[in-house]
Amino acid sequence: MKRVTSVGAIAVLAAAALAAAPAGANLASAPLPASGFNQPAAVQAEQAVAAKTAEALGLAKGEVLKVRDVVKDADGTEFVRYDRTFNGLKVVGGDLIVKRSAAGTVSQITYNRNAKAVGLTSTKPTLSQAAALAKGAKAAGFKATANKGALVIYVSETKPVLAYEVVTSGVKADQTPSVLHSFFDAKTGALLDSDDEVKTGTGNSMYSGQVSIGTSGSYVLKDTARGGNYTTDLNGGSSGAGTTFTDADNVWGNGTTSSRQTAGVDAHFGSQLTWDYYKNVHGRNGIFNNGQGARSRVHYGNAYVNAFWDGTQMTYGDGQGNARPLTSIDVAGHEMSHGVTEATANLNYSGDAGGLNEATSDIxxxxxxxxxxNATDKGDYLIGEKININGNxxxxxxxxxxxxxxxxxxxxxxxxxxxxxxxxxxxxxxxxxxxxxxxxxxxxxxxxxxxxxxxxxxxxxxxxxxxxxxxxxxxxxxxxxxxxxxxxxxxxxxxxxxxxxxxxxxxxxxxxxxxxxxxxxxxxxxx
Missing domain, CATH: 1.10.390.10 (Neutral Protease Domain 2)
Structure with a gap:
């Protein structure tokens, strides 16, 4: 999903964009809780009237809306983000945003790639699923541990196309896991695009000095005040949940790699700071804005010089010689922000969108x-200055x-x-x-x-x-x-x-x- 037409990504108040739902159209929605904005409740309320919304927007028969996110301003203005299906097939790139007033008046519609219509006259493929799966495995370039595929509608730069989405899972040569989504034209077999669920990034050294961290019980590296964020030790493994860190006296690590807890402390502290930043500055309640925390896994692989977000959790390698864990503040902020991007705009990891995605995490x-x-790891506009991957x-x-x-x-x-x-x-x-x-x-x-x-x-x-x-x-x-x-x-x-x-x-x-x-x-x- 490499690009979108310049007007399609940011909708304007144009007659063409609002043709099916002219300004003044009222898309009724269920009331939000009286106690104030609640993200899960808002999503549920909007989903309850999604069919009515689709009708008001003039979407074609067979198109179904699924609410992914709701943003509500203090004045009651709502931005509701939808994904779409057509005749039961997922529409990749068919997402849209409806902006409306507290009274329900539509003032703006954002269609990804200007794709107001996403239906096809036929959803019968020429390419077999087996052939598509073989193409996906070959395109991945690594030994697949899983390879599955399904028909979808892929919104190309010019029109909707019937395609196979092949999801190939495995591990790359550098130890980074991959869940690669490859899209093949279901008639010609041409590769339309690919996108990896695993978003990688790097940051500063592990040291943040002596810090306060959220723990629970007697004692577990789990932060009940922040949705249950918790941190585990993979102990050199490359799969699984890892073992949750525990401690007898609630004094964790020693500031060096001689203690396995130290990397866990930095990762846990980083997730804590990131949660607080989004909560205090943007009013966001966790990565997915639902109050639920996420897992951080440390000591991944052997001398793995990277960190990544895989759609559900943060994972950190120990760096060159297993001596420089990538577990500092801005790494946690970077990786958790991939999750925020996934939950909101869901920017692709290719084309211009890939750069916007990665820069969002840097920002x-x-x-x-x-x-x-933090006095030990001061704020700067440099990414990864303490890891010293360059050696200089x-x-x-x-x-x-x-x-x-x-x-x-x-x-x-x-x-x-x-x-x-x-x-x-x-x-x-x-x-x-x-x-x-x-x-x-x-x-x-x-x-x-x-x-x-x-x-x-x-x-x-x-x-x-x-x-x-x-x-x-x-x-x-x-x-x-x-x-x-x-x-x-x-x-x-x-x-x-x-x-x-x-x-x-x-x-x-x-x-x-x-x-x-x-x-x-x-x-x-x-x-």
Whole structure:
């Protein structure tokens, strides 16, 4: 799912987009609990009237809506995110967002890839399922432990296509697990796209000094105050839940790798800080906004130099020589934020969307690190500066100038950005976040020197990282869809800033100038 048309990802109040549900249409919904907004209850309430919503939107016969997420503003405005099926088949890329007032009046519809209609005249394949499964196993490039497939409707860049979704599970040569979704045209057998459920990332060293962590019982590394977040020891394994850490006196680890608990402490502390950041800043109650915590697994594999989110949990390797566990604050923020992205916009891990996905985790990992205000691991705009994977003390990624990594990260968006690995196509959005927050020019923050220039030669001041974080969170949760591109991101941050701070505000101008400053394609939105 490599790209989406520039207007399709961020819907505008256009007659074409609202043809089936003109402004003023009322999509009735069940009332929310009197005690205030409750995410699970809101989803349940919207699902109860999903059929009525589909009818009001003028969706074709056979199309069924399933509510994935609800965002509600203080004034009662709702953004309801739906997935779709057609005649029982999952529609990949068929997600849409309906914005409506407290009275139920529709003011905006966001169709991913402009795909208002997703139905097909025939759902009979030419390619056999066995042939599709063989193609999926070959495309994976690793020995499969499981390989299954089913017919779906895949929303391509131009039209819906009958396809097989083949899900191939296994472990790559570098020990990273993979759950690869490959999409093959059910008539021609052509590979349409692929997307891996396992999202990888890296961060700082394990050391955060002496910290307070949430435990329970006598004593278990489980944080009952934060949805039951808990941390386990895989002891070098690469599967399973691991063994939950326990301790006799509630004093955990010793600050070095000689104690297996130390990596667990850092991972647990990072998940705690990330939970608190999303709760205190954005009002989000856990990764999936349902009050439920998640598991963190440490000591994965042998000298595994990475960390990943696999759809349900965070997992951390022990780094080079099993001596540098990747369990610091911003790693936890990065990995848990992949979960938040999955629960909201569900950005693909390919094309422009892959870069937006990966940069989102860098952005929120950075914001978690700054919000932690930890004296040992101070906030910065550098990713992985303490792991020393390069062997010379340099970080993996630089948000003020992504191209400094020497690996191919881009400072500026181009038409070729979508063809890069997500860790490199993330460069333009990381650059945007830094400039929107801090402005252009030279600056020293927490002892680190930064210097950035815009791609279009303009100079401007930033709006502050906390402001920009709120704007990007709103964009992620109310504007972007699975196949969104950089044009969608540009429209999204401008519209989000206008909603939060007003048209013509300094905050809106800062994010708009920074988007122009990375050469993001111009869209329809303006401050």
């Amino acid at each position: 929120f990992g950075t914001l978690v690190e700054f919000s932690a205000n 003390g340099t970080p993996l990624r630089y948000m003020d100038k992504p191209s400094k990594d020497g690996r191919g990260s881009q400072d500026c968006w181009t038409t070729g950005t979508k063809n890069l690995d997500p860790h490199y196509s993330s460069g333009p959005l990381n650059h945007w976040f830094y400039m929107a927050s801090e402005g252009t020019g030279a600056k020293t923050i927490n002892g680190v020197n930064y210097s950035t220039t815009s791609c279009n030669g303009t100079t401007f001041v930033g709006a502050g990282r906390d402001v920009v974080g709120k704007i990007w969170y709103r964009t992620l949760t109310t504007k972007l869809s699975s196949g969104s591109n950089y044009a969608a991101a540009r429209n999204g941050v401008i519209n989000s800033a206008k909603e939060l701070y007003g048209a013509g505000s300094a905050q809106c101008l800062a994010v708009q100038r920074a988007m122009a400053g990375i050469n993001a394609p111009a869209g329809t939105a303006a401050c």
